[in-house]
Amino acid sequence: MRETTLPVETSLPALRQALSEGTSAVLVAAPGAGKTTRVPLAMLEELWLEGRKIVMLEPRRLAARSAARYMAALLGEPVGQTVGYRVRMDTKVGPRTRIEVVTEGVLTRMLQEDPGLEQIALVIFDEFHERSLQADLGLALCLQTQELLREDLRLLVMSATIEAEPVARLLGGAPVIVSEGRQFPVETFYRRPARAGLRIEDRVEPVVREALRERDGDLLVFLPGMAEIRAVERKLQAMIGEFAGGPAIRICPLHGSLPPEAQDRAISPAIPGERKIVLSTSVAETSLTVEGITVVIDSGLARVSRFSPRTGMSRLETTAVSAASAEQRRGRAGRLQAGTCYRLWSEEEQHRLAPSSSPEIREADLAPLVLELAAWGTPDPAELSWLDAPPVASVQQARELLRMLGALTSEGAITPHGREMAAFGIHPRLSHMLLRVMPLGLGSIACEIAVLLGDRDFTRAAGGPDTDFRHRLEALHGRGPLKADEGARRRLLEEAERLKRECGVKTGADRGIDERPEEVAGLLLAFAYPDRIGRRREGGKYLLSGGRGAAFQEGQPLAREEWIVVADVDDTGTESRIRLAAPVTMAGLLRHFRDVIMEERSVTWDRSAKAVRARVRSKLGALMLDETPMPSPPADEVAAALLEGIREEGAESLPWSRTARQFQERAVFVRRSDPSWPDLSDDALLATLEEWLSPYVVNMKSVADLQRLNLKEALESLLPWIKRRELDELAPTHWSVPSGSRLPIDYTDPDSPVLAVRLQELFGLSETPRIAGGRVPLTLHLLSPAQRPVQVTRDLASFWSHAYFEVRKDLKGRYPKHYWPDNPLEAQATRRAKPRD
Template sequence: MIRDDALAALPVRSALPDLTAALDSRGTAVLVAPPGTGKTTLVPLVLAGLADGGPARRVVVAEPRRIAARAAARRMAWLLGEKPGVSVGHTVRGERVVGPHTRVEVVTTGVLLQRLQRDQELAGVDVVMLDECHERHLDADTAAAFLWDVRGTLRPDLRLVAASATTDAQGWSRLLGDAPVVEAAGASYPVDVVWAPPARPVRPPHGMRVDPALLAHVASVVRRALAEHSGDVLCFLPGVGEIARVAGQLGGLADVDVLQVHGRAPAAVQDAVLSPGARRRVVLATSVAESSLTVPGVRVVVDSGLAREPRVDHARGLSGLATVRASRAAGAQRAGRAGREAPGVVFRCWDRAEDTRLPAFPAPEIKVADLTAFALQASCWGDPDATGLALLDAPPAGAMAAARDVLTAVGAVDPTGRATPRGTRLSRLGLHPRLGRALLDSPASAAETVALLSEEVPREYGDDLAGALRRARRGGDAYAARWAAEVRRLRGVAQPDAPGAAPEPLGDEAAVGRVAALAFPERIARLDGGSYLMVSGSRVEVTEGSALRGAPWIVVAVADRPVGKGHGRMRLGAAVPEEVARAAAASLLDEREEVRWAEGEVVARRVERLGAVELAVRPLAKPEPGLVRAALVDGLRREGLGLLRWTEHAQLLRQRLAFLRARLGEPWPDVSEEALLARVDDWLEPELGRARRRADLGRIDAGQALTRLLPWAGGEAARLDELAPERVAVPSGSRVRVDYTDPERPVLAVKLQELFGLRETPEVAGVPLLVHLLSPAGRPAAVTADLASFWRDGYRAVRAELRGRYPKHPWPEDPATAEPTRHTTARLRR
């Protein structure tokens, strides 16, 4: 029997006339309805004609999570007074509960993508509703783009609804062809905010790590909430590990049930959370409870302020989830859970001042996630670059390029980026393409290892993949049950492509390692000193006590990077023999002559490499001259032009040329370090071509080589000595060297008496020299760029100071008219 009272009480009912009108006139609509209004449950029933007697339609509702899909289907079936699988059913990976008369089917967005790839017309489906669009999951964005494409080319009658609690309504409206936006009012109660930051600073999250001090604080805030307020408590934490830790710290609570809800929670626990409890409850949940699930009885929310989002570390070739600060939008969603049924309160475990610095919205997955699966979906759809897809955010070019490299390596796409038959098959396995490749290229027993790699392994299983596999086989926990179900699914959907593949003994550690190596060939690593060097070039460390520590070769399935560490840390991996490493990463195997500059010398050798890992090295007796020359140039760039022979004449020539470049510009050459290194072909040949080692560079006369850069063609080179002479004549008859160290102002250092009678400052290329006037002993006495002014104003003070100290030298009262000399007064008299 239909529960009419429950249906009538759902606030979204008031928006249904506008929604149905929009779909009737435009075929698309954006529905914005707060959590708890019936958006996920009543709307599909009405669209299918199950709740109000409307025309019978078949409706597919796409949810981002399996737990939400099951819960929505069960709730709708309950509202109709039926069991799941009659009028309302659900399909998630490895589980299908539908019947011949099912008119509303709730699926995950991943399942919807699989259907679209198999049947682009979605034959028999009248309406598709994409729920929780605001979460911006990659599968949901992709499904929306594919559906809009289908509607525009194959099924103009297909109705599309983008539904969300809070979303960029106008953005989705534009994406769906200016679809009407329908808003439903929510029925919510006021929620008081209590700011409850830790008493002492805690370390910010890093990778998957959360400071234990913060988790202890969250547990204490939960206890405070229980003591100060009535009703159930819903506590938001970033992941399964943090939920388990806080649950352990809440042990011993009297008359309180502590429930843990997340995507991997057993069905019995999920059912218990979604139904009122006989006793007071503390529900520890991930972000799955933000908007996808309604937990009855909650009056208090405790928010840790953290969330998990996908991230890719392209520099290290590692990807996975990262702990981040939850956005303000997520905070609002979480707080709203306390005001569903009555006034409530939210305890926020951070300072009020921090709130304004939080991101406004979570980052769209397409901007931060690994795009390999997305790129394969786009290729199978016929748009390898995804440029023709209607997406709210374009995929980053770098992430798409990295994804295409992976797809090419596993044979999923051809050189043009189009999906191969193998790629089409991989896209239908419901796995990441890496894991699909491992499943197809391994014996039948690979399903066990692939299932283990397709979901986060509990930390208590350890970091040895073979040991974790044995633990999963023993069973006895929720993870092992899910693993066994996934193994059965994988054995049903794929038969290995490997020729002659035969079953291997279960528990064969070599087989486990081979599967992981096929999935992650660039993460194969060899022991190198105290750490492991992966073929990608990144390094990882294996923790003390690990069963894999000291293994010559491993493959890293999961890794993170500890705070303050330059290397990654292996969290799950397997030992592999070298022959397995070579076979799995065969596309990265290379043997070539390698001539490079290393440790101050040219090193020539023949190297066999597996990516960045050196397998074998032999010295080269006669390396190819071009490679030697390139190594010498690299040495010059690394260590500088000081490797050449710079005589005093060479250094002075370079300084003179630098002066002319600064003063006159072209055609005088730029002789800076960067410019000379960029033009080695113009001035260091043929000497560089004849060199073979460091010592040969030291024999190259840099000054002689520099003359090749002089502007000979225009005749300017002949004016070098005129414009920037090495020496200039002074009145005493001496030829004094000019110091061009500073190209902006050359210096002439000369004894004062040698300039008597000179009224104008000497110049080079029209630039007055900076004259350093020296005492008879050659020490600086004065500096001037205006000799006439010095004779007039500065000379008297210098004369008074030095006359007594050097009485044997002339000190005339009028130096401008005196005879210049290099000698003492006594010698002049002779």
């Protein structure tokens, strides 16, 4: 079989020369130029191959299988002879195979098993503009192999839409070969919807009708996902009758979850007398030649997974395609003849599209990459050469997950368990689950769960989304409430059987464990997602073991379960939305997660009880499993918690007696004039509780227990004996007045100590009493016989000379039986109404 000449063939001499004279090259060729199928075959006879193989990395399984079959057909051979392919769980190669088309991390597996790639002469990275994680990782590892082990290893990066210069620099200044021109022209029309808010099927259907009437050939419709494909398919099925007089119309979905035979039907030519409408995700954007397509209808949308290092979770987003992706899609119409492209957006919107899609390495969960690097022996990504280095935050989050799964040591080195995980070639969560449950006799169901989690949903629920993962398992075996796509179901069962064989799991019923069958799914998911075990909170919301909150949409029966494991969740808002989960029991968690359940012993202050509470808590991550009182908690921890409680409650929580408070206030007063004295203010006492109060709270646990405390004695311990004597001299507790009364001094205001005294008891005293060695006059609150203030003064002599006579006049009127002398300085002080004779 031999095709007509393709544009890329004019660039082959320059490419051969570049790879003969050097070890790296970049080929930029427009969509439809034929690079995917022509270039590998053109290199087969190069002398530098020396009998070794060519490996070409494709970003998608469908493209890998299609490219291998097409090249084999060009050679007139079945796939698996000169040209073969290796994709996850599907291999067609033989002893004579010289070109292997690989994907799904197969190249990484080859490198891990043979870092020198001794049997490979050339590695081709096709459609590199897609910037898949595996392509970036594979190129980084190949560059290190080329630098350290294989100077003769050739590397070729091919793309239709990419800035070639950065890639060429990464390859050490590799030459850039450009294949100009498209094989056939494509006319482009923009179709902005008549009104905003139209559903995608209502936007697509009139354009399909127009294309069927005005254009020849088959149609390729690009849609963001399977849900949209189903909606458009239903809409178009209802429309087909309008074209009953013409060729029969066949609608063919095309996405990665379809079984190979359904994918082949979609990309193969329509039979005579038939027109084909292919409804595809981005899987048909590159590499594939969908036979017979002359019309492309592009929704301009793609569904991508965005990973959040902040939450450790991913969410699916429907976004506008980049200008580069739109150009790739447009190119599908011009592969075999002149074509037409309808874009369901305006020409103005076209100018606002991002130039290219964000590399997956910036958006993806990097746990697989970090595990591969650890297995490679280079745990630090900075040691490799990248077009875009992995984000630091995503790498850190991946390391934390891998340490949780036991794949990495605390220093980041790979563990024996981690090396076993890496050998599986699937996501580390799934490989960890398989390794943990196979000894339990649950390897068979674990393989089924692994393929379900690693693929798109193949079911439909009559009443909207069904979040119960157990129903997916039932649907896989043709049971339960969900309707399943039969082709996808058979394909998943076949993948599960292949995975069982690869893992050494015997086909048949699992040996099982003590849990009831309906509990097994949740338990196995818990091994894969130990950070997403959830416990129900009020309002049907859940706290996950990783510390995040999550919630079901209203009406989901699983929202009544106490314990769940979340397999799929987005990270929007404060409460992530749960998309897929299964129930699990506490008994199962306690039995199988003993190694990660932590016992937390805590002695803390309970503010509501105003007491120390000593508890033993069993915790799984952020989740509380059990809490019991701690028998005989350490006395020092109880004392520390009590002191912290006093600090929280404030100084007023201490058992202040009148004498204790006066002692404190007197000491604070003295310190005002002499900073060498200890600070006994409330703030200072709270700050130094451990220094002065600890010996006095032994065997105490609560505010109530503190009532047994002699606080004055504790405070006195802060002053040496000599200071206590000085305190009595400088700040006496009482003052004796002329009447003979010994009255207390109030030191509440350290700037102005107060002596409250009835006016009559001061008769004969000419000067204000002074303390602090005569430096500070007392503030006299002069009281009436009824103990009510009539005057405040710090200058008694002035009071006698001036204010007394006005005060006397008032008091004499109110208290006529009392003694109110004309000359208070010569009068006799008295505690009675009148002095004794």
